[in-house]
Amino acid sequence: MGLDTPDAKPHDRLAAMLADDMGQVNTLIRARMASKHAPRIPEVTAHLVEAGGKRLRPMLTLAAARICGYDGPFHIHLAATVEFIHTATLLHDDVVDESRQRRGRPTANLLWDNKSSVLVGDYLFARSFQLMTEPGDLRVLEILSNAAATIAEGEVLQLTAAQDLRTDDSIYLQVVRGKTAALFSAATEVGGVIARAEESQVQALYAYGDALGIAFQIADDLLDYQGVSSATGKNVGDDFRERKLTLPVIKAVAAADATERAFWQRTIEKGRQEDGDLDHALALLKKHGALEATRDEALLWAGRAKESMATLPPSDMRDVLIDLADFVVSRLY
Template sequence: MSLDHASAKPHERLAAHLEAEMGAVDQLIRERMASRHAPRIPEVTAHLIDAGGKRIRPMLTLAAANLCGYEGEGHIKLAATVEFIHTATLLHDDVVDESNQRRGRPTANLLWDNKSSVLVGDYLFARAFQLMVEPQNLDVLEILSNAAATIAEGEVLQMTAAMDITTSEDTYMQVIRGKTAALFQAATESGAVLAGRGDADREALAQYGDALGVSFQIVDDLLDWGGASGAMGKNTGDDFRERKMTLPVIRAIAKADATEREFWARTIGRGDQGEGDLEQAFAILTRHDALEETRVEALRFADHAKTSLASLPDHPLREMMRDLADYVVERIA
């Protein structure tokens, strides 16, 4: 581990601790993303995988398995599975959202086309299912296959909830638990199951993954209003322009007077947006403390993630995972 422990960020310390295993995961990903007959597949996949993501999800798979005392090699395959599922969803998301940039680089659908992004995403999903079978653990297979279905369901729900200013907070939570938290939960829970741990440890790590994923997405949605485009590779106000119903907007609409409600109906509901509307939206959110309330909600889920780890074995990885929950919300604390 070459990183200075005191100065390194939690995900960097986690990466350093798991360096050898993450190297094996990266090698496996490159082997399995190859295609003898369709060179477009590794071209598109490499463009996204090489873009410099933190690989938090596969690291969590490895960390959970190690924390639970696993000594085999199946967790390498599960970590690669999780990364393939995540990459596939990113390819599909960029087509759905008509995005032109991800992680500071042009999206695959912009460099190639929508058809390539969708079909390569499908290929990666198929590769993920091939990999998740190989450890020959039916419980793990059930966790990861259920997560894949839940992610797709969450994306469809978000699409139908967009532009609908009557969207409830419960629906929003269902969306983010589907599109984001489901894979975090599957990553951590599957590590415990692969290690043969009992229901208590499995549930603790499942709760950790769920709470961490929810907090992660709430923070992401909040940063879209916070001018943190450099940190997230997004332009401030993207969600507003795409008419997404995120938690700050839902909270502000719940407190809106008639004039404000008409503003939201026009800009989000009908998509009639003009100069100055983003600034007005931000002013309304600030007036109703919607941004601060959203920040508090993100912190609440981060705290739940940390307390979920309390019953697990005392281990350096447990402390790194606790610190990771803090790091997720430090961006808006």
């Protein structure tokens, strides 16, 4: 999503506050993505890791640990773990989606091949498990390993749900929790756990990450239908063309009459799209207020993220995370 834009003030502030820690995380990432016997591993990994992503997820781990007063070394390991899991899923996702571009650059599967992307993704998952064991905390291991499993489960669920008009809001939320929010919530939760924070604070951090991740994904899905390509890095209607049943369409389908439902069946379920179908889809979304309803959902989850963070002790770091929740949905106004 668009956390890479120049006006990303909360993210920029967070990056500045965590610059020293992130320097250590980046050093650790580069060291652990090395391979003595398979030079293609660091080649493929570096292509994605060095592509200019803002590394929001590892910064959430560092910020959560800092908010809870942690002064040990292992938040660095956990932040690197989170980034490795994220990078592995991106490599796999680009193969599944047959993507050709990410962050404005050709994808690894296009530059190398699908086999390399899948296997290097597997390697990064293995590296992440090595890293997550080093703090010697079983609960940390449980949280992050559960997140990895939940992400995979969410991606598989999306395969069956994305083109099935029976998919409703609850199934969509389950997919989003798996593919996006699971790593956000794990990232924030382990920051509190490694700091030995009170359980109420750990749960508040988990709730913040969960709600932020959901708001993040809903906003991304909405911007596919009403965003500006230069700002989002996507063409308007990409999800429609790729037959992805996201929340705006789910809401329009729920309100559709028989003729409209037949249109969605043809274009989404059967994939028989014709010239003018995107314009008609946009008209139906507007007719049933699906865009506004989706925006309201994103704002609701952003509000929940802010409420969760507000229960933690006041600090500049906490305030930046509250602002970040507003920023995730700021372009929906």
